[in-house]
Amino acid sequence: MVRVLAWVSLLACLGIPLACFWGRLSLPTYKTLLAAASLAWFVFATLAMARRGPGR
Amino acid sequence: MPTRLATLAAKMDQLQEYEREPVAPDKFQSARQFAGLLAGEHVAATEFVIGAFFVLHGVSLRDLLIGLFAGNLLAVASWTLVCAPIATRTRLTLYWYFRRIGGPGLMGLYNVLNGVLYCVLAGAMISVSATAVAALFGLPSPGLDELLPSSAAWAALAFLIGIAFTVMAILGFEKLSRFAVVCSPWMLAVFVACAIAVLPQLGVRSDFSNLWEVAETRIWNGQATPGQEKFGLWQVMFFAWFCNLAMHIGLSDMALFRFAPNWKYGLLSACGMFPGHLLAWICSGIMVAAIQREMNPGLMAIEAGGIAGGAAVLIAGWTTANPTLYRAGLAFQSITPNWSRWKTTALAGIVTTILACLPVFFLRLLDYVAIYGLLLMPVGAMVFAEHWIFPKLGLEQYRAERRREVVNWTALGVWIATLAFCYFLPIHLFFKWLPGYLFALAAYTAARAVTREPAAVSARGAR
Numbered sequence: 001m002v003r004v005l006a007w008v009s010l011l012a013c014l015g016i017p018l019a020c021f022w023g024r025l026s027l028p029t030y031k032t033l034l035a036a037a038s039l040a041w042f043v044f045a046t047l048a049m050a051r052r053g054p055g056r
Numbered sequence: 057m058p059t060r061l062a063t064l065a066a067k068m069d070q071l072q073e074y075e076r077e078p079v080a081p082d083k084f085q086s087a088r089q090f091a092g093l094l095a096g097e098h099v100a101a102t103e104f105v106i107g108a109f110f111v112l113h114g115v116s117l118r119d120l121l122i123g124l125f126a127g128n129l130l131a132v133a134s135w136t137l138v139c140a141p142i143a144t145r146t147r148l149t150l151y152w153y154f155r156r157i158g159g160p161g162l163m164g165l166y167n168v169l170n171g172v173l174y175c176v177l178a179g180a181m182i183s184v185s186a187t188a189v190a191a192l193f194g195l196p197s198p199g200l201d202e203l204l205p206s207s208a209a210w211a212a213l214a215f216l217i218g219i220a221f222t223v224m225a226i227l228g229f230e231k232l233s234r235f236a237v238v239c240s241p242w243m244l245a246v247f248v249a250c251a252i253a254v255l256p257q258l259g260v261r262s263d264f265s266n267l268w269e270v271a272e273t274r275i276w277n278g279q280a281t282p283g284q285e286k287f288g289l290w291q292v293m294f295f296a297w298f299c300n301l302a303m304h305i306g307l308s309d310m311a312l313f314r315f316a317p318n319w320k321y322g323l324l325s326a327c328g329m330f331p332g333h334l335l336a337w338i339c340s341g342i343m344v345a346a347i348q349r350e351m352n353p354g355l356m357a358i359e360a361g362g363i364a365g366g367a368a369v370l371i372a373g374w375t376t377a378n379p380t381l382y383r384a385g386l387a388f389q390s391i392t393p394n395w396s397r398w399k400t401t402a403l404a405g406i407v408t409t410i411l412a413c414l415p416v417f418f419l420r421l422l423d424y425v426a427i428y429g430l431l432l433m434p435v436g437a438m439v440f441a442e443h444w445i446f447p448k449l450g451l452e453q454y455r456a457e458r459r460r461e462v463v464n465w466t467a468l469g470v471w472i473a474t475l476a477f478c479y480f481l482p483i484h485l486f487f488k489w490l491p492g493y494l495f496a497l498a499a500y501t502a503a504r505a506v507t508r509e510p511a512a513v514s515a516r517g518a519r
Contacts, residue, residue, distance in 0.1 A: 013245040013364075017252040022262050027253070031362025034249055038242060038364040045238045 006044035012037035078147030091327040096240030098332030101184040101373035104353035107340030113287035114280030127296025128329040134304035136322030143313035159456040161463035171387025178380040179411030183418040185373030186214040188354030198415035211413040222405025225381040236375035246368040250360035251339035254346035275345040301429025306436040434474040437496035
């Protein structure tokens with residue numbers, strides 16, 4: 001689940017600028033959402049990596 | 057003197073002892089692990105600078121695309137056909153293999169040179185990170201023509217960041233290395249996100265119908281920024297090829313590919329090259345065009361991606377400076393054998409931090425990358441000659457090892473002669489390495505052929 005959330009956050013990092021490009025989001029909103037998606041990626045990806053253990 | 061050198065060499069060997077044995081088959085890594093590792097390795101802070109510099113150097117869109125595609129293909133071919141075959145046949149690091157060829161003294165020289173070059177590279181990465189923090193606090197960053205720090209505030213910022221990175225490299229190298237694995241897919245995503253977000257500012261319509269036209273006229277328009285040399289297809293192609301020269305042709309990635317089941321794993325370097333050295337460079341080119349070609353990686357990322365963009369520059373510098381500082385520390389440990397690892401990393405960190413205060417290294421990054429590869433390339437050429445050419449010509453391999461020579465003076469002579477040859481070659485810096493490599497191959501083979509021992513002596517020595 002955590003891994004899925006991590007990948008969803010990463011996809012959001014790519015989807016949010018597209019929404020800005022198509023005019024669905026203003027530039028300041030895009031920047032805020034990109035920061036939020038980035039934070040989510042770090043949280044979930046770190047958790048996913050911690051669960052996977054140091055062996056990999 | 058020879059005794060001191062031998063003692064030093066023995067201590068140096070102790071540091072690398074755990075890598076002395078060839079990699080056993082049960083330690084081989086899967087293709088997936090290789091692809092992941094290589095993909096993460098080539099998205100660094102320097103990508104923010106290199107792609108932007110191509111725009112400033114007036115590269116046209118056609119030259120950029122063909123040059124990057126061909127250059128990266130040649131780099132992948134170099135890993136696959138030059139580095140991986142030697143690594144998978146010997147299963148050794150360059151350290152241990154070149155030690156057999158050049159002797160431990162020459163290997164030590166290579167180590168120290170590499171350590172100094174690593175410090176400069178880490179310094180450039182810290183400088184790039186400093187531009188992000190400076191942009192966040194509204195501090196001015198150095199201009200394109202400023203080789204020395206023009207602002208005390210920026211120099212102090214670079215110094216503080218350098219100290220912080222050094223402390224973190226000493227305290228938590230391994231944890232930070234694991235953190236870098238988390239960062240790499242995100243950094244590539246932020247590169248792409250920032251580039252997409254600034255496209256409307258450059259005039260790209262929402263259906264992408266005029267993307268090519270905008271790219272040709274407003275980004276890679278073939279017009280060099282005043283004071284910058286004009287680059288064409290060949291410069292782009294050669295740069296993409298030699299950007300990691302020390303790793304592929306210079307063979308330092310033998311350390312990595314000795315874990316590959318076969319030489320074809322070299323092809324997986326494409327997983328690092330094409331996202332990092334094609335896509336990321338294109339993205340940073342778009343970003344710099346959006347800020348009117350101002351060479352300020354921090355500002356361009358913040359303008360394009362806000363806090364996330366600035367964080368990407370800072371984290372890219374941090375995660376790539378971390379292993380670089382560690383490797384530099386390891387290299388310096390070879391000349392200060394009684395020092396602990398933290399002390400040598402601290403030494404490397406201090407040198408790096410001082411260098412980071414000088415913007416010359418990141419503002420002349422393309423030239424520095426060329427010089428870095430050029431200085432180490434002769435070692436790769438001599439190893440290649442000894443590994444592949446000597447057996448074909450019936451020349452004895454590993455003479456330095458058999459004779460227990462601390463320094464292979466022929467190899468040292470060829471190394472110096474190759475650098476002198478490259479220095480005086482009347483061609484562009486980016487092109488010098490290729491004739492230099494061929495020169496080193498020919499000169500080392502010829503020197504060994506001329507000084508070959510009679511068969512009886514050679515056989516007696518071998519016993």
